[in-house]
Amino acid sequence: MPRIRAQHVSKVFGRRSAEALRKIRQGADADELRRMGVTAAVADVSFEVNEGEIFVVMGLSGSGKSTLIRMLNGLLEPTAGSIEIDGVDITAMGGKELRRLRQEKVSMVFQHFALFPHRTVLENAAYALETRNVPKQERLAKAREFLNHVGLAGWEDRYPDQLSGGMQQRVGIARALSAETDILLMDEAFSALDPMIRREMQDLLLDLQGELGKTIVFITHDLNEAMRLGDRVAMLRHGRVMQIGTAEEILTDPANDYVAQFVADVDRTRVLTARSVMDKPIAVVDANGGPRAAVRVMREQQTSFAFVVTRDRRLAGVVFAEPAAKAVRAGRNTLDGLVEGGTHPVDPDTPVADLFLPCAESPLPVPVTDRNGKLIGVIPRVTLLAALGHMGNTGEMPVVREDTSPPEETTPRGVTADA
Ligand SMILES: Nc1ncnc2c1ncn2[C@@H]1O[C@H](COP(=O)(O)OP(=O)(O)OP(=O)(O)O)[C@@H](O)[C@H]1O
Ligand SMILES: [Mg+2]
Structure with a gap:
């Protein structure tokens, strides 16, 4: 069974959503919908994410990536379609159940770290466990362990503003890991970082993944990052999926002209293999x-x-x-x-x-x-x-x-x- 299954998921902002959904099913494009006064942020998207996979959602700004990922942990409710986590439809869940889902199953790493400035690195890393009422000693021990994992041993008592951007994001990752949920959602988690640091963080993520085997949905607008990290990549455009496949499949067999143009400049020698x-x-x-x-x-x-x-x-x-x-x-x-x-x-x-x-x-x-x-x-x-x-x-x-x-x-x- 896939860990995550999205079926015909749409998210429409604006009135006349029933009419908009009908148009989406008929294949209307974003412009047509905009003329109706609605934004189809996500339009009829279906995919599955398997256990232990890094599934990348890739698309330009405004293509619906954040809207999509926020529906995967119930922060946003789809206008239509279903989202299952481990076979359970989360679109039918109430607030309490959704909070539990986010505490116990699905963690999120944000682009802008979202650390508490008045808390130490250790307290920040332990935060997810605090919301679950894990006793203090236990949560600090867990947080320490995962700070160690991300290379921040020795920094526990510092404050976020004493850390570089890359280190702050390591704290963000440690916080998500110490919750010990097996699904991680990462929305442009590395996009605010310098290219060198960004590459380091990609390596860190791949290392951690080799060790921990999480199920990860990783969002990016950077194609090279997508190709480097993704076991599979979903290419999103105006809320619609253009193609889902491995980096090699997308490079060697693009589904349409849009994808072909998009990947035209990728350094294929780094992506394609023997x-x-x-x-x-x-x-x-x-x-x-x-x-x-x-x-x-x-x-x-x-x-x-x-x-x-x-x-x-x-x-x-x-x-x-x-x-x-x-x-x-x-x-x-x-x-x-x-x-x-x-x-x-x-x-x-x-x-x-x-x-x-x-x-x-x-x-x-x-x-x-x-x-x-x-x-x-x-x-x-x-x-x-x-x-x-x-x-x-x-x-x-x-x-x-x-x-x-x-x-x-x-x-x-x-x-x-x-x-
Ligand atoms: N709450 C909202 N109300 C109205 N429109 C919204 C809302 N949230 C998002 N949108 C619109 O939905 C579309 C998709 O937005 P979204 O933030 O999901 O894109 P994105 O791919 O994450 O972009 P970025 O790369 O800039 O983060 C955009 O046109 C955006 O303006
Ligand atoms: Mg976004």
């Missing part, structure tokens, strides 16, 4: 086969090498055409002694930006192996270069010189004649 550019492995031979089979595969594939895999497709190394052909001539029938290592496989989640060097340094396609060492793809240099061509963004690419040695791979010397 998985999305790799080719199916070719020239693969069985470690238990003999040199004759290897030579046949190389001839068929017109290569001067073949990747060697075990029966369960683990990469064992590589075998080259000339020694294999020699072994055939010598009448040998195993690959013993012919399999060479040094193939330097990469993980499928390696960003494309980190593939340039391995591809430049390796005369062979770079193999991609999964967690179990299974060969799942290969990245020849030309494939990487072609992928970059489509990306239209080679800003971070080091110079990769074309190999000037003889084109071995297309003329497998000795293979055809001798085998």
